Amino acid sequence: MFGPRTEAGVKWLQTRAGVPADGPWGPATEAAYRDLAKDGAIWSDGGLTTVRSVLRQQKAVNSLGYTHKLTEDGLFGPQAETGVKWLQTRVGVTADGLWGPDTETAFPRFSDGPNLTVDGDTGxxxxxxxxxxxxxxxxxxxxxxxxxxxxxxxxxxxxxxxxxx
Structure with a gap:
């Protein structure tokens, strides 16, 4: 749920990323976050170390075959939250709609694919x-x-x- 604490966190991130701290995670926040994250930006004062952007969450949900394909626009709203809950159910973690450490850890086991050698061995x-x-x-x-x-x-x-x- 996007409540006061989440809004405060987004505003904190927006301030750190140099965009207007208005609260909603929109295209400007998404772009600024991606610019920071692509270089592995880590803030040493106990702040952000790893967060999957909303756009990457949307892409992840769609990559697992979500039947109500999400618009990949970087905006987090009810549809994206429902999609993340769907993904969380599929990967076996608590379906709370929040992409946290458990979801981040579980998702790659499904997204990386098996890369199998076709050799007839059931290994x-x-x-x-x-x-x-x-x-x-x-x-x-x-x-x-x-x-x-x-x-x-x-x-x-x-x-x-x-x-x-």
Whole structure:
């Protein structure tokens, strides 16, 4: 939810980024943030170290196949929040609509892709790819660890029963 504390945080960031501190995260804030972030900007006074910009959040949601494709404009509103919640459900973290450390850590396991060698071996990389796919298809929370176990088997059975495989 975009409340007073979030607005204060955005205003703080806007001040640090050199744009008008008006509160909403709009195109000027997005552009200033991206300029700072592309160089790995880190503020040493305990401030911002890593934040995924709204535009990158929108791109991430769309990259996982969100059916209500978000407009990639860098504006955070109700649709972007709903999209982030959808993504969070898919990657197995709390669906609160806030892209925080848990979401940032979980997302790459899904976005990086499996990069499989087609060799007929059912090794850990193949199982990880299957686990990612099953989570996206069924919403089942799985640990993407490459180990074939009962939870992975149940998720596969669920996907087969639902006709999603």
């Amino acid at each position: 850990p990389n193949t199982v990880k790819a299957l686990q990612r796919h099953l989570m996206l298809m069924t919403g089942t929370k799985l640990t993407i660890d490459g180990a074939w176990g009962a939870t992975t088997t149940r998720a596969l059975q669920t996907a087969l029963n639902q006709g999603r495989f």
